[in-house]
Amino acid sequence: MNSFFYTSATGWIASILIGVEALLPYLLRRSQLSERLGIAHDREKPFLQRMWPHYWAGYLLAALAFAHAWIPMSAGRMPGTSMTGLWLATLALGLIFLQLLFGLFLQQARETRRILRVTHFWTMLLISALVLLHLGLNGTLFASTSFHSHTWLFLRSFVL
Amino acid sequence: MTETKVGPNQNHARRVWFVLIAVVILLVGVAVWDSARMSVSMSAAASDEKQFAQTAPGTAIKIVVEIATSATEGTLKGKLLQKKTEEIYTRTASGVTVRWDTQTKIVMGKEADIHPGAVVHVTGTVRDDHAVQAEQVVILTGYVKVQ
Numbered sequence: 001m002n003s004f005f006y007t008s009a010t011g012w013i014a015s016i017l018i019g020v021e022a023l024l025p026y027l028l029r030r031s032q033l034s035e036r037l038g039i040a041h042d043r044e045k046p047f048l049q050r051m052w053p054h055y056w057a058g059y060l061l062a063a064l065a066f067a068h069a070w071i072p073m074s075a076g077r078m079p080g081t082s083m084t085g086l087w088l089a090t091l092a093l094g095l096i097f098l099q100l101l102f103g104l105f106l107q108q109a110r111e112t113r114r115i116l117r118v119t120h121f122w123t124m125l126l127i128s129a130l131v132l133l134h135l136g137l138n139g140t141l142f143a144s145t146s147f148h149s150h151t152w153l154f155l156r157s158f159v160l
Numbered sequence: 161m162t163e164t165k166v167g168p169n170q171n172h173a174r175r176v177w178f179v180l181i182a183v184v185i186l187l188v189g190v191a192v193w194d195s196a197r198m199s200v201s202m203s204a205a206a207s208d209e210k211q212f213a214q215t216a217p218g219t220a221i222k223i224v225v226e227i228a229t230s231a232t233e234g235t236l237k238g239k240l241l242q243k244k245t246e247e248i249y250t251r252t253a254s255g256v257t258v259r260w261d262t263q264t265k266i267v268m269g270k271e272a273d274i275h276p277g278a279v280v281h282v283t284g285t286v287r288d289d290h291a292v293q294a295e296q297v298v299i300l301t302g303y304v305k306v307q
Binding site: 002003004005008009012013015016020027037038039 | 169172173176177180184187188191192194195196198199246247303
């Protein structure tokens, strides 16, 4: 396996994890989503204790995003790709680490809790937007004109 | 010993969590599968010079080409590259002509990436005139080094 595989795989898993990470707080506390799915907790544990999957997914996401950036840089070659996309991804990586700090502060904060939660939420939206732009500008999925045929090949390999 | 009773609500919640976790694992599986497939399509063994010269018309072939000239009507000419390592290729003396059209899948890039100096992995069939009719062109520019 080469550096392309590791870069691509860590990038995709990190993208999936961003979605999971954003959804987890809505699944772990009483919300419209958790009630509709029938998984709303009846408060047997405090909310912050129930949030442990969100914390660990956050640490894993930061590690994966760092590995995703580190592998192609350490290989010494960057493919002929959009520099704008790479700068946006760098900004997203910085924000992911900042988001970890916001999360850690949120676990302890009392007076500033509301403002920290709002900041945590908007940072999540900003990271998601930056990652989408990075995918559009640098990702192989959207660069490929044969995305639909890839999907078809994948489905066919299971169905036929 | 104490026995923990699990109510119907908890059973339902467990099932939902199981499905959600399964969806995430499936998505991760698809991501790894797609990355591996792309990686393999980029690194599939390119024919060596001698092998390419002896390939009979109608044979399916995979080659890596450094483009010297390309025309918009779907013909590109270049030098056959020989694989040294996963990411290093060496130039050979063999010239190759590749024909491609709207049916050709272009992966890892766009038509605009097929230009002189670009490195492409071509999957196709050898024609009677010994040109290669491309079914898939993978843009390797930047991912591999040519020596």
